[in-house]
Amino acid sequence: MRTDTPSPMPLSVPLSPDTPPPIILVFENNPSLALLVGQHDQHLALIEQSLGVRLSCRGSQIVIRGNVENSHLAQQVLESLYSNLNAGQPIDADIIASTIRMVAPKAKQAKQKARPLSEGEESSDRLSSDNLPEIKTKKGNILPRSPGQAQYMHHLAHQKMVFGVGPAGTGKTFLAVAQAVAMLHAGLVDRIILSRPAVEAGERLGFLPGDMKEKIDPYLRPLYDALHIMMPAEQINKRMVSGEIEVAPLAFMRGRTLAHAYVILDEAQNTTSAQMKMFLTRMGSGTHMVITGDLSQVDLPAGTVSGLKDAIETLHNIEGIATMRFTSADVVRHPLVARIVDAYDKKKTGHTRNVKKISPS
Structure with a gap:
């Protein structure tokens, strides 16, 4: 049930059990969604070019199509940008590029198996967007x-x-x-x-x-x-x-x-x-x-x-x-x-x- 209070994050809804499944993100704050998409979908185009996915906006939804890894990256980027917009932070091409740079290494590190560091060894992992x-x-x-x-x-x-x-x-x-x-x-x-x-x-x-x-x-x-x-x-x-x-x-x-x-x-x-x-x-x-x-x-x-x-x-x-x-x-x-x-x-x-x-x- 929708309310007048905008959701801080979009809702992720899988379309079908096919592999790889498209992802639908449902946004409850239409003004923020319009800013997220950009004029003539220019912001979506930047994400498409950077991550190799297909994005389409239909009403209050954005559909993501692509391989599993890139689709999830695009989802994280869109969620992060949408959250920033709801917090009153503007976005532009530079901020979109920065968000992609921050999300991609985080996803890569999540796939790596953790191992204990030997004495005197420093972690090579760079800080992620969880603790900026x-x-x-x-x-x-x-x-x-x-x-x-x-x-x-x-x-x-x-x-x-x-x-x-x-x-x-x-x-x-x-x-x-x-x-x-x-x-x-x-x-x-x-x-x-x-x-x-x-x-x-x-x-x-x-x-x-x-x-x-x-x-x-x-x-x-x-x-x-x-x-x-x-x-x-x-x-x-x-x-x-x-x-x-x-x-x-x-x-x-x-x-x-x-x-x-x-x-x-x-x-x-x-x-x-x-x-x-x-x-x-x-x-x-x-x-x-x-x-x-x-x-x-x-x-x-x-x-x-x-x-x-x-x-x-x-x-x-x-x-x-x-x-x-x-x-x-x-x-x-x-x-x-x-x-x-x-x-x-x-x-x-x-x-x-x-x-x-x-x-x-």
């Missing part, structure tokens, strides 16, 4: 948009030093800045220090006009951009004047002891081993450090070992240090970004594998 971490800021709570982001956010909240390594668009820097702002607002740290090496990305910019700040600002702009998403501009300026927020190139870190601070080193793949050691040893009492970078985009001179790569290899078994390795599956920018990352990775791997030794004739 969140970062609370004054502009609202930030939730992970991929399983990798969920694990990364867990590390940010529980470890003193975190390495975030992976391709562009995975949210490494954004989430680190969000955690820093949240901890500053909560009074858990006294200041935020954001830093990058001043290395040009494969091009020579030549002489830059202006004072010191104007010369280094182009290198630090991505960090400013992340800050402005988290805080109003006037608050950022006020805190920068007071010293609560500092944005500086890596060279300015030498000789300092950074205490009771949240320190982020971005683009760390462009540090040398000596620079990385210098930076890591600035850590003082009550300080958290996050080091982010993409080892596929090293702009150091040929033959120079990346300090990020060297640090990860050197510190991999040190207690209190966590390393999060993102993949293209964690890219939350435009879907093309993930495909571009995969294409370059395949090209690099293919070149390595296709090298053949030719014997002299």
